[in-house]
Amino acid sequence: MWIITKIGFFSVVEKPEDAEGGNLTIRSRVRSDLENLRDRYLPDMGEIGDSTASDYRFRAVAPRDAVSAAMAALVAGIDYSNFKSAVSVTQGYGRAEVYGHVWGELYRLQSGRFEAPADDPRMI
Numbered sequence: 001m002w003i004i005t006k007i008g009f010f011s012v013v014e015k016p017e018d019a020e021g022g023n024l025t026i027r028s029r030v031r032s033d034l035e036n037l038r039d040r041y042l043p044d045m046g047e048i049g050d051s052t053a054s055d056y057r058f059r060a061v062a063p064r065d066a067v068s069a070a071m072a073a074l075v076a077g078i079d080y081s082n083f084k085s086a087v088s089v090t091q092g093y094g095r096a097e098v099y100g101h102v103w104g105e106l107y108r109l110q111s112g113r114f115e116a117p118a119d120d121p122r123m124i
Contacts, residue, residue, distance in 0.1 A: 004099060005074055006086045008033025011056055012067060024067045027056035034058050038097060041070035 003010045011027040018025055028034045031048060038045040038066075044066040049059050080086035084103070088096035 003071065003074075003090075004065070004102065005085070006090045007036040007074075009099075010034075010037065017041075018061065022064050023061045024064050025059055025061050026067065027059040029056060029058070031058045034060055037070065041073050042066055045117075 001012045003012060006032065008028060010033065013025050013027065014023075015025045026034065026037065026042075026045065031050070034045070034048050038048075038060070042062055045062040046061045047060060050057060084096045084100055087099055099106075
């Protein structure tokens with residue numbers, strides 16, 4: 001699951017090693033995003049790993065229930081009427097601009113311009 005918030009961008013997944021312990025892996029492209037999440041909403045998050053050998057450089061593991069509670073707290077704390085403007089205030093214009101590009105790409109779904117070739121390696 002991709003989660004884009006005013007404190008950061010996260011990819012939350014259940015790795016095979018997570019399932020047995022009731023954990024989830026939270027990944028990010030920016031270390032400070034995970035630090036923000038841990039400091040504000042997810043104190044049970046484990047150590048943040050750093051690896052240039054994977055597509056998400058930064059990752060940490062946390063109990064599934066704690067991740068769920070953190071996501072609920074993020075939703076409960078929504079205090080803005082325009083997401084990109086809130087991001088600009090909390091993380092700066094550069095991050096808001098990146099999110100604006102994501103918004104534009106996702107707009108393609110609404111406009112029906114989203115078909116990719118079946119053999120597109122980005123779809124794996």
